[in-house]
Amino acid sequence: MTRTPRGQAPDVGVPAHLAEHMTVAEQHDWISGFLGRHPVSRRSALKRGSGVVAALGLASAPWTLAACASAAQAPVSVVGRHLAFGNDPMKAMAMSGELTAPPQGTIVVDLGQNGTFGATIPVEVRHLVSQVPQADGSIRASDQYFVHALANGLEPGQAYDYRFRLADGTTTPTATFRTAPRTPTAPWSFTAFADQGVDMVPPSGLGGMTNAYYKPDDTRRTMTPSTSMVDRIAGTRPAFHLLAGDICYADPSGEGQVVRSTGTSKSPTGFDSFDPTVWTTYFGLIERSAATTPWMFATGNHDMEALYDDNVKRGATHGYGGHAARLDLPRNGPSACPSVYSMRYGNVGVISVDANDLSMEIPTNAGYSNGSQLAWLRRTLTDMRAAGSGIDFVVAFFHHCAFATSGSHASDAGVRAAVAPLFDEFSVDLALQGHNHQYERSNPIRAARSTVQAPDGATVRPQTDGTTYVCVGSGGRPRYTWQPNETDRYRGNTGPDSGVNVVSYQAVGEDAKVPDAVDWSQARYLDYAYVTVDVVPPPGPGQVTTMTLRTITDTGTEIDRVTLERRAV
Structure with a gap:
């Protein structure tokens, strides 16, 4: 049976007489198997420019040739180091990075304290082969080697030094991380944003993949917002950082469709x-923070990368195969959902939700968990709110917004219908969202309406007032626009104020919207900002504990603040 007649599918390097009987997924499997049976070193590929390379359309691929030249001239090293908590932040830390060339011998992590290394941890090397079909019928290929080590059995509240050590004895610079304390008594902080991307041209040299195309009237920003955000987080040294999806924009389209690249951010219909x-550029960008501070990721629509597991629209799997090679996240969520997890730090419970599973606006992955994510979310919230849990505040972070306004995405009706009733039922304190490239904070919400007004500087009592929803899609990507007649609303704004009542919409399909009469849009800022959340533990049971959310721009100016207050359990 002819499945992909010649001329009606991208030429991805499979011989034409075979390709016409294969699906795109089968062609991808064939290429992977072919490369596995016919390994070609970068050095030999650079010399010959033929054979396997030519057979796969790689002879003129700039990614491959650039990598060949780099590997031939430089020793292997580890770059782009980044941390993530294991299942228990008091006892486990994952350390990751990327090799600049194929591994040469055994790699380990040296772990110790106070400048002395007393333990050696094995390193797993994950090889990620990317064969990217191009619009001209060729393939541009990339070999990437990601290194991962997991330290278990650590002591709570302790600082640990680590370094990657290669087979030739060379090491990375020493970096230091700290595990979560068993019972924090001193104030501590975490930070958050979403929709970051990169400011610079990636190693491939391809144009259009950066976010250096800002609007001419973006006069309140730094020249490189994404980089400035990392500088701010690195200077803050929070206990951890949350990124609510759309991480680096290696997939600039964000639809989870079959890959066919043009060498720019634009692709064929x-x-x-x-x-x-x-991804290499991104990990290099965040390393100065992420090498010492755990960066915890949720997944957004731009994180569905169809190249690795054929995440075809209206039909296949997550598109998260590449993340399995690059990232380490806690593995305590549903088995079908690799970016869904929970963790506890002090008296704060944190939950990562995959909104791609719930979205109506971008339905590529909608429903992929078959309900397992929401069933897990209910169980997790039940546990966090159980007597004796030690958790006072519950924070959820996810990508598509349940409550937001903008001219681009606004609120996703599927996400709202899925999570808002649960958040109401279990009195979730704070929901951090992305997707809309802006900062926006709601009044506390129950049953989709404001319960009280919470202007800048207010104190909110979530147990009675409801959940505060914050969109922090202001992490670096070019900003969106507000709804017609809607304006900024933040501390120091001298322009007109359109108030908390806004006529917005909910997305109910790919191109379908229904009006949404909003009465909760308390604070708005249409440029680049992140949030710092300062937690003050309770002096004892039944005493007051607070969580203060401060919003800070990429230039370092605080523009909004609200305090959430509870009696400790």
């Missing part, structure tokens, strides 16, 4: 563009 080397 029905396809997504993709550049795996943007």
Whole structure:
């Protein structure tokens, strides 16, 4: 049976007489198997420019040739180090990075304290092969090697030094992390934003993949907002950082469709563009913070990368295969949902939700968990609110907004219908969202309406007032626009104020919207900002504990603040 007649599918390097009987997924499997049976070193590929390379359309691929030249001239090293908590932040930390060339011998992590290394941890090398079909019928390929080590059995509230050590004895600079304390008594902080991306051209040299295309009237920003955000987080040294989806934009289309790249962020209709080397740039960008502070990720629509597991629109799996090679996240969520997890730090419970599973606006992955995510979410919230849990505040973070306004995405009706009733039922304190490239904070909400007004500087009591929803899609990507007649609303704003009541919409399909009469849009800022959340533990049972959310721009100016207050359990 002919499945992909010649001329009607991208030429991805499979011989034409075979390709016409294969689906795109089967062609991808064939290429992976072919490369596995016919390994080619970068050095030999650079010399020959033929054979396997030519057979796969790689002879002129700039990614491959650039990698060949780099590998031939430089020793292997580890770059782009980043941390993530294990299942228990008091006892486990994952350390990751990327090799600049194929591994040469055994790699380990040296772990110790106070400048002395007394333990050696094995390193797992995950090889990620990316064969990216191009609009001209060729393939641009990338070999990436990601290194991972997991330290278990650590002591709570302790500082640990670590370094990667290669087979030739060379090491990375020493970095230090700290595990979560068993019972914090001193104030501590975490930070959050979403929709970050990169400011610079990735190693592939391809144009259009950066976020350096800002609006001419973006006069309140720094020249490189994404980089400035990392500088701010690195200077803050929070206990951890949350990123609510749309991490680096290696997939600039964000639809989870079959890949067919043009070498820019634009792709042919029905396809997504993709550049795996943007991840290398991204990890290099965040390393000065992420090497010492755990960065905890949720997944957004731009994190569905169809290249690795054929995440075809209206039909296949997550598109998260590449993340399995690059990232380490806690593995205590539903088995079908690799980016869904929970953790506890002090008296704060944190939950990562995959809104791609719930979205109506971008339905590529909608329903992929078959309800297992929401069933897990209910069980997790039940546990966090159980007597004796030690958790006072519950924070959820996810990508598509349950409550937000903008001219681009606004609120997603599927996400709202899924999570808002649960958040009401279990008195979730704070929901951090992305997707809309802006900062926006709601009044506390129950049953989709404001319960009280919470202007800048207010104190909210979530147990009676409801959940505060904050959109922090202001992490670096070019900003969106507000709804017609809607304006900024933040501390120091001298312009007109359109108030908390806004005529917005809910997305109920790919191109379908229904009006949404909003009475909860308390604070708004249409440029680049992140949030710092300062937690003050309770002096004892039944005493007051607070969580203060401060919003800070990429230039370092605080523009909004609200305090959430509870009696400790």
